Amino acid sequence: MFFIYLSSGLFLGWSLGANDAANVFGTAVGSKMLRLRTVAIICGIFVILGAVISGAGPTQTLKELGAVDAMAGSFMVALSAAFTVWRMTKLKIPVSTSQAIVGAIIGWNLYTNSPTDLNSLTKIVLTWIVCPVLAALLSMVIYLVVRLIVNKLKIHLLRLDTYNRVGLIIVGAFGSYSLGANNIANVMGVFIPVSPFKDTSLLGINISGAQQLFFIGGVAIAVGAYTYSHKVIDTVGKSLMKISPVSALVVVLSQALVLFIFASERLRDLLVSYGLPPLPLVPVSSSQAIVGAIIGLGILKGGRGLRYRVLGEISLGWLITPVMAGIIAFVSLFFLQNVFKMEINSTKVSDVRYNNVNPGKLHRQTNIGQQTLVKPAIFTY
Template identity: 35%
Template sequence: MAMMAVITALFMAWAIGANDSAKAVGTAVGSGVIGFKRGVLLIGVFTTLGVLLGGAGVSGTVARLAGNMTTAQVGLVLFSAASAVTLASLWGRPISTTQSVIGGLVGAALALGLPVDWWTVGKIVSAWVLSPLVSALFAIAVYRIYKPVLRRIKCLRNLELTQKWLVFTASAFSAFNLGANELSNVAGLMEGAGIDGPFKLILALTLAFGALTFSYEVMMTVGRDISPLGPTSAFSSQFGASLAVSAANLIGLPVSSGQAIVGSISGLGLYKGEHVNLRLLAGIVKGWVIAPLFAGAISYFLVTALA
């Protein structure tokens, strides 16, 4: 049973890499600041640091929602969530792995007749609703501060170098948050099953492999298709989203970096009067609603049939 939980946890980490890594480096790759392979390397390094150093609060929240589930039941939850995320990645859409995990947990708890901590679930759902809005406000604020500073740099080479390093820094910050939040959802469930220690490192490496093998389409959706991104917009969007996710990490709420970056890109695009692909945006939001419901339904069915 423990082996099944380990395999499904690795599947979930791979699925996070395939989908959520786009939200960490999608703006940098989509705007042409860094290449795809360098983006994957950045993901591998900073996601590892995030899950090892910054995920304690989120892990604890998710572990509480798992309640009295067995290791096998946790494995079924992770399989359900990973399946939902993989389908979204095949579709090229950024969805929330956090929502999928929480949806799977609630579905399993209902199937087992276990009490659901609806207060905690309510707080998490509220954070999901607020994070895109807060991220958009942060992105606009960063842009308004950042743009005048850039205008003072007269040397074109220095300007380009400054922009590239700032975009790189914002992406590294976001990748750290990916480890501290989304990957810590998986780590928290495995800790509850008694699997800890070096396993976090294995999860981080598996996430990086998911980013390398399957994330390109989602990365282009985030970094190119929602709204046009230059280096200035890329930095402002990425840094604004990272600030919002960091605030959630500090209070131990598992939010979606995907919702944060989509909110910041679209919010900043509207603020600047640029084209925002509203049809694509509507499809992404629909995926945010479907993902936890789909993961919850699959989890409910599997737990009822097998657990």
């Protein structure tokens, strides 16, 4: 039964892959530096690795937002988000899967009269603003540094092309890893509390139940990237602004760094160990990051070449996505409960299930004093 419910998560994963692979490699394909087939394969492999190895951090924050604690509820929340992302992908608009899933969870909260954790919501919504701004700033700085290096070293145009191509593959792989790490929460987060997977060991490596779930989600993302990413790649790679190969590298690197910053538990621990304020581990939008990075470059070049109409459409998509996902979730939950007579919320099952998923992680977070991450909200998912 669980796997039938999981199908909506897989659909969401597929939609995410189709939509967000463009963010990682769209500019590289758009500038004709890499072939779509090549990037889809690289993206698939590294998304899975990122999801399995580093996917736990942002999942935690998303869980605090709402308390989707029944399989049917999880199914419908994921399906609503997936449907929204899929529609937007068909319209060639790079949207945020994070926004879609957050909208859907809030739709569930509203329908079931469950409280929405405002702290988490604020944290997540703030990142929707911080993420593109940070990406824009990063792309400006990186571009200036790269330009300085290229001018100083007087690299031959052909050699630069080769370095660029190799750089795009490496940075794209890093971007895919970060995408998997950061966005797997969107795809599989709602299923963790109801997951039947138990911790296991393979070739001496411990694999938690959550990681097994993340692997399945990662595969779904990879399949989406391989089969249907060309539409949004067209928008990101060509329509928003004409991107040179060097700019493509800068944009992808900025985006990957932003995703990594908001996904890396190690980075957060490092900041804490130096007494710095930790960055929240939040599933941010790779679409917002990439568009922010492109706008950053556009601003650096005096705003020339930016296609404001496309930019407007994308921004509108960002506003519509959470609302649309929320409404779809709300309406479909009504049908699920009243027409199909399915249980869409229950608290007790998830408490026990989630505790089995990753107890070590909870303990570690308590140690570093992340009160917001260990409060009982963990058990309310």
